[in-house]
Amino acid sequence: MATVLGKKKTVRINGCVAAAQAAKYADVDVIAAYPIRPYTATMMALAQMVANGELDAEYIVADSEHSQLSIAHGASSSGARVFTGSSGVGVHFAFELYSPISGSRMPVQMMIADRTLDPPGDFGSEHTDALATRDMGWLMGWSCDAQEAFDNHLMGYRIGEDPRVLLPQMVCQDGFFVSHITSEVDLPDPGQVKEFLPPYKHPYPLDPRHPVSHGPQIMPEQGPPLQLERARAMEGSMPVIEEIHEEFAKIFGRRYDPWIEEFMTDDADVVFFLQGAHAVTGRYAIRHMRERGAKVGLVRLRTFRPYPTDRVREVLSKFKVVGVIETNMGLGSVSSGGSLYAEVCGALYESDRRPLVHSFMAGMGGEAIVLKEFYWMTQKMLEAQKRGKIEKRTHWVGFED
DSSP states (O other): OOBOOOSSEEEEEOHHHHHHHHHHHTTOSEEEEOOOTTTHHHHHHHHHHHHTTSBOOEEEEOSSHHHHHHHHHHHHHTTOOEEEEEOTHHHHHTHHHHHHHHHTTOOOEEEEEEOOOTTTOOSSOOTHHHHTTTTSSOEEEEESSHHHHHHHHHHHHHHHTSTTTOOOEEEEEETTTTTSOOEEEEEOOHHHHHHHSOOOOOSSOOOTTSOOOOOSOOOGGGHHHHHHHHHHHHHHHHHHHHHHHHHHHHHHSOOOOSSEEEESOTTOSEEEEEOSTHHHHHHHHHHHHHHTTOOEEEEEEOEEESOOHHHHHHHHTTSSEEEEEOOSOOTTSTTSSOSHHHHHHHHHTTOSSOOEEEEEEOSGGGOOOOHHHHHHHHHHHHHHHHHTSOSOSEEETTSOO
8 A cells, every 4th residue: 555645744633633643654454434532533534634645545434333343353354454443332332343353363453532431421531441341352552642642553553463462452542631632743754664664464364365264253172272372462462562662762762661651759659550641630730749748659551451560560569559540430340449450459469568559530421630639639648658558448539528
C-alpha cells in the first residue's frame, strides 16, 4: 500500500486524530469502522485520508461492532495490517471475537477511547469497557495524552506483529480527556517509521495457494496446548516490549518506560497509583502539595497486559502508603470497588515491605478528578501513614467527608 506523507512536523491535534495519524503512518491495509462516540472522530479522520488519497487502504463500514471485529479478524488472517476501534458498550458488543482473535494469534490493533458503560453511558471516560476484556489475551495499555497515543499505536503494531509475540493490541486512551482535548504532537519523518515498523508478514496467512486451517473450534485435547501457547506468548512479550521501547527511543528520540512512569517519588512517603489521563491533573496536584511540604508522588501504569508484576512490586514497596485510583468498576471484587486494587495487592504479596493500600473510586461516571479530590485522597493516605493502618479498604471520592 502507498501512503502519502510529509516530512517531520509538529501539529496540534486530539487523541482521536493522533490515533488516525498513527494508522496512516503505519500504512494500514484494512480499516474496519463502526461509529460510537468518542472514538468516532478517529474513523472520520481516516475516511477523509482515504478519500483524499493520503492513505491507500480498504475502508469497510460494518453493520455492528461484532461484524467490525469479524472483518478485522478475517483481514488480519489474510495477511493485512488492520486497524479498528470502539468505545464503551461498543467494545462489549464485539466481546465474542476477542478470544478467537488472540487464540488464532492475529495481531489486530484496536483503538479504544474509553467511555462509561450503560448506565450511565456518559461521554466521559471510565476504563471498565476495556478492562472487562483484560484476560482475553490482548496486549493492553493506556496513553495519557495525544503524543503518547500516537507513539503507543506505532509501538503496538511493532510489538504485536513480532513473530515472537503475534498478539492483538488494545491501545487505550481516555474518552474526552485524551480523545477530544488537543495538544502538540510530533509527527515523524516517514523514513523513521519505515525503519522502525517493517511490513506485516504473518507466518500462516490464509492463501488459496498455500492452504492452512484457521478456526476457534478444536478438539478438547487440543485446547490445553493452545491455551498454554497463548499464555507463553503473553509472558514472552515482556522482553520484546522492553526491546522495542528502546529501539523506539533511539529512532524517534522519545523515551518511555514500558511499564511505569514515576513522578516526584524520590523521597515520597505516599503515592498515587493509576493509569491514563487523570495522571496529568495528578501531577499538578502533587506539585502544589509538595510546595506545602507533603511527601507525595505518583506512579502511572503504562502497560496493563502483560502486567509488570515484578516491576510494580519493586517500585511500590518503597513507599508507606499507596492510593490506587481506579476509574473502573469491579463490583463484588476483593475491594468492592475497582479491579486495579487486586492487581496491586497481588504484586505486593511477595514483598518483604508491604505498604498500606487504599482503593479510591474516583472519576466514576466519566467525571473529572479535580484538584481538591487529589488533596482529599492525599490527606487520607497521610492519615493512614500516621495511624499505621487504613481507615477502610475503599473510598468513594466525593461522597465521603
